[in-house]
Amino acid sequence: MDQTPLPAHDDNVERAELAAEQQHVDLVYDRVDVAARSASRIAVDGHARAQAQNVGRVREEEQTGLYERDVLVFAAARRIAELDAEHEGLVFGRLDSDKGDDQPAATAASELESLYVGRIGVRDAEYEPLVIDWRAPAAEPFYRATGTDRLKVVRRRVLRNKGPRIIGIEDDLLAPERAPEDLPVMGEGALMASLSRARGHTMRDIVATIQAEQDRAIRAPARGVTVIGGGPGTGKTVVALHRAAFLLYSDRRRFERGGVLVVGPSAAFMAYIERVLPSLGENTVSLRAVGELVDGVKATAVDDADAAAIKGSLRMRGVLSRAARDRVPNAPTTLRVFIGGATVEVDTNQLDNVRRNALRRTPRNRAGAEARKGLVAALWQRFPEDLRTGVYGDREAFGDRVTDTPAFRTFFNQWWPVLTPEAVLRWLGDPRRLQRWARNELTPVEIETLAAAIRSTADFTVADVALLDELSTYLGHPPVQESRDEEFDWLEGLSDGVNEVLTTSERRARAAAARDAEEPDDYAHVLVDEAQDLSPMQWRMVTRRGPQASWTIVGDPAQSSWPDPDEARAAMDSMLSHLQRHSFRLSTNYRNSAEIYAFAGEVIRQTLPDADLPNAVRETGIEPEHRIFDASKISEAAGDAAAELLQLVEGTVGVIVTPTQRPAVERVLAEIGDPRVVALTPLESKGLEYDAVVVVEPDRIVSETLGGVRALYVVLTRATQRMVTVNSTTHWLPSK
Numbered sequence: 001m002d003q004t005p006l007p008a009h010d011d012n013v014e015r016a017e018l019a020a021e022q023q024h025v026d027l028v029y030d031r032v033d034v035a036a037r038s039a040s041r042i043a044v045d046g047h048a049r050a051q052a053q054n055v056g057r058v059r060e061e062e063q064t065g066l067y068e069r070d071v072l073v074f075a076a077a078r079r080i081a082e083l084d085a086e087h088e089g090l091v092f093g094r095l096d097s098d099k100g101d102d103q104p105a106a107t108a109a110s111e112l113e114s115l116y117v118g119r120i121g122v123r124d125a126e127y128e129p130l131v132i133d134w135r136a137p138a139a140e141p142f143y144r145a146t147g148t149d150r151l152k153v154v155r156r157r158v159l160r161n162k163g164p165r166i167i168g169i170e171d172d173l174l175a176p177e178r179a180p181e182d183l184p185v186m187g188e189g190a191l192m193a194s195l196s197r198a199r200g201h202t203m204r205d206i207v208a209t210i211q212a213e214q215d216r217a218i219r220a221p222a223r224g225v226t227v228i229g230g231g232p233g234t235g236k237t238v239v240a241l242h243r244a245a246f247l248l249y250s251d252r253r254r255f256e257r258g259g260v261l262v263v264g265p266s267a268a269f270m271a272y273i274e275r276v277l278p279s280l281g282e283n284t285v286s287l288r289a290v291g292e293l294v295d296g297v298k299a300t301a302v303d304d305a306d307a308a309a310i311k312g313s314l315r316m317r318g319v320l321s322r323a324a325r326d327r328v329p330n331a332p333t334t335l336r337v338f339i340g341g342a343t344v345e346v347d348t349n350q351l352d353n354v355r356r357n358a359l360r361r362t363p364r365n366r367a368g369a370e371a372r373k374g375l376v377a378a379l380w381q382r383f384p385e386d387l388r389t390g391v392y393g394d395r396e397a398f399g400d401r402v403t404d405t406p407a408f409r410t411f412f413n414q415w416w417p418v419l420t421p422e423a424v425l426r427w428l429g430d431p432r433r434l435q436r437w438a439r440n441e442l443t444p445v446e447i448e449t450l451a452a453a454i455r456s457t458a459d460f461t462v463a464d465v466a467l468l469d470e471l472s473t474y475l476g477h478p479p480v481q482e483s484r485d486e487e488f489d490w491l492e493g494l495s496d497g498v499n500e501v502l503t504t505s506e507r508r509a510r511a512a513a514a515r516d517a518e519e520p521d522d523y524a525h526v527l528v529d530e531a532q533d534l535s536p537m538q539w540r541m542v543t544r545r546g547p548q549a550s551w552t553i554v555g556d557p558a559q560s561s562w563p564d565p566d567e568a569r570a571a572m573d574s575m576l577s578h579l580q581r582h583s584f585r586l587s588t589n590y591r592n593s594a595e596i597y598a599f600a601g602e603v604i605r606q607t608l609p610d611a612d613l614p615n616a617v618r619e620t621g622i623e624p625e626h627r628i629f630d631a632s633k634i635s636e637a638a639g640d641a642a643a644e645l646l647q648l649v650e651g652t653v654g655v656i657v658t659p660t661q662r663p664a665v666e667r668v669l670a671e672i673g674d675p676r677v678v679a680l681t682p683l684e685s686k687g688l689e690y691d692a693v694v695v696v697e698p699d700r701i702v703s704e705t706l707g708g709v710r711a712l713y714v715v716l717t718r719a720t721q722r723m724v725t726v727n728s729t730t731h732w733l734p735s736k
């Protein structure tokens with residue numbers, strides 16, 4: 001918000017103002033209390049009345065009136081209950097407006113029209129608004145008014161509160177020349193006060209201090225793709241979260257029913273942002289890290305740079321599709337059955353033909369019936385003509401018989417089992433097989449690297465999740481039928497090997513559940529944060545979550561940890577090219593002190609002269625510090641720096657270190673034993689922030705991460721107040 005020089009004020013005025021604001025806020029809380037009680041009473045009454053079938057006694061208009069009011073009151077009460085009690089209070093802003101520049105200025109404060117802005121809207125008993133929801137159109141001037149376009153606002157006031165208690169007031173005077181003399185103005189500006197606050201381990205909402213350019217992105221209509229760009233700390237994440245809350249407010253039916261999904265880079269990041277939406281009274285948004293987008297998988301492990309680059313590349317499509325169509329390892333290679341007095345055999349080549357034909361148009365797990373038909377045809381062809389009589393007289397009868405033989409059944413179960421994406425992905429760990437599927441797409445070295453990466457962990461990595469998702473489209477779900485056939489066996493297989501006896505209704509319920517599971521995740525709106533980090537394969541996975549969705553895409557290419565940001569961008573463009581695009585750019589860095597960001601900006605500009613660098617406005621007078629030590633002393637030096645910084649800042653300290661160095665640094669930090677300090681890798685630091693940051697060996701961060709200097713740029717832009725780098729060389733420092 002614009003910072004206008006503010007007149008000094010005395011303590012008495014401040015006390016009086018605080019008391020007056022508290023009175024209004026108390027009124028709001030009382031009203032909500034009454035509303036909540038009456039809402040539940042009415043709900044109970046209504047229920048009782050409906051049960052006695054006496055509803056007709058209430059006049060219709062009375063009922064409609066009651067109904068509308070009840071719904072509103074009840075919804076308000078419910079939202080209040082949902083608000084995080086620990087968080088800032090319900091009412092946080094006030095606008096005092098006059099009638100506009102073409103009308104005479106007000107001569108007394110009482111002539112101004114005042115309007116309170118809060119997390120939700122609440123009305124008094126006469127239905128007059130006591131406070132309006134921050135997302136309502138009438139609240140827009142609170143965020144958009146500036147000195148040059150004040151939208152009739154004379155004074156904008158931010159109420160700082162702790163729960164229901166007002167603890168401070170920050171005013172902006174937008175039209176000093178039109179302000180009545182008795183209009184008190186106090187505080188140092190809400191934005192600066194909020195930016196200088198100590199950071200905790202979770203992100204807070206910014207509902208009281210949203211800036212005009214952020215507000216435009218938050219309230220943009222949900223059409224096509226909304227792209228929100230901007231450098232580090234410009235509020236992209238927090239704006240995306242407020243946008244999710246805004247969309248729910250603007251069209252609750254559509255977005256609550258259809259679902260809103262927020263996708264972020266890591267579980268740590270999701271934990272960091274998870275309080276923001278509940279603090280705005282919204283609990284229905286799904287938050288998922290890219291490693292958690294496939295149901296039942298929660299991947300947190302990350303591959304090393306080379307393997308991640310291969311797994312993320314679009315070249316994996318062909319590799320996976322070939323794997324999904326290939327023979328099952330260790331399955332029998334010939335089929336032999338004794339039937340109708342003859343031994344009939346289908347050899348390996350013929351089996352391969354049957355498999356390929358069955359898979360021509362149908363995903364593997366859905367092609368069982370087709371494959372069985374192909375086998376019957378092959379067997380029939382080899383069944384001696386002179387035996388084709390009686391129950392073996394035609395192909396259909398022969399087929400019924402032959403598929404019922406134990407030899408056929410055993411063969412079929414092994415040759416055409418239901419395949420899970422997990423099992424097929426594991427096949428890629430065998431370099432000989434992988435070679436067959438990948439020889440046109442990957443180099444021999446890449447094949448070795450990929451196979452070794454697949455074999456190296458028992459857990460799936462974050463990059464694997466997109467491959468699992470891709471495989472599930474090639475494999476498909478087995479069809480669900482209520483008869484006893486091999487597809488239904490698949491359902492029984494879900495019961496962990498316990499051979500249950502199922503009643504008909506249980507079978508039906510399971511069939512329905514399986515059908516549901518088959519529905520694609522189909523959200524009405526998907527917000528992708530740190531979008532620059534999605535690999536092309538991850539874009540494919542993410543866009544499957546919203547075939548009909550509108551999108552909000554948030555990111556900064558200069559912070560990309562993908563080695564080829566243009567490739568990732570092209571993948572996104574091709575997945576979403578059918579949608580209209582609206583772009584917003586955020587231009588102010590609210591996180592870093594001006595001193596810290598000036599340094600980070602210099603570092604990135606040396607490699608990416610065109611990087612979009614925002615303005616950092618908050619000066620602290622404290623320059624980042626670069627310390628040089630012997631290579632063997634780095635961990636201790638990092639620990640010492642962290643211990644010093646803990647004394648100097650009130651909030652959190654992050655020590656950012658490559659995965660190879662992390663264990664040593666963690667040991668040193670364990671000795672400090674302060675929960676305010678954490679060690680984390682450059683990748684984990686994405687999107688997070690700390691009061692102070694220790695950057696351990698910046699040159700290794702460049703050489704050991706996929707993003708190189710872009711990863712270092714992310715690390716150098718995590719601190720709000722202080723930053724210390726520790727290294728054994730100076731060559732990484734930007735040349736002056």
Ligand SMILES: Nc1ncnc2c1ncn2[C@@H]1O[C@H](COP(=O)(O)OP(=O)(O)OP(=O)(O)O)[C@@H](O)[C@H]1O
Binds near residue numbers: 232686687
């Ligand atoms: N209008 C605002 N009022 C108060 N704080 C703000 C405002 N806008 C952003 N901030 C704060 O600035 C910090 C950075 O915001 P955020 O993490 O959303 O930025 P970002 O653009 O996603 O950053 P990065 O790309 O570096 O991850 C957060 O602490 C956020 O709360």
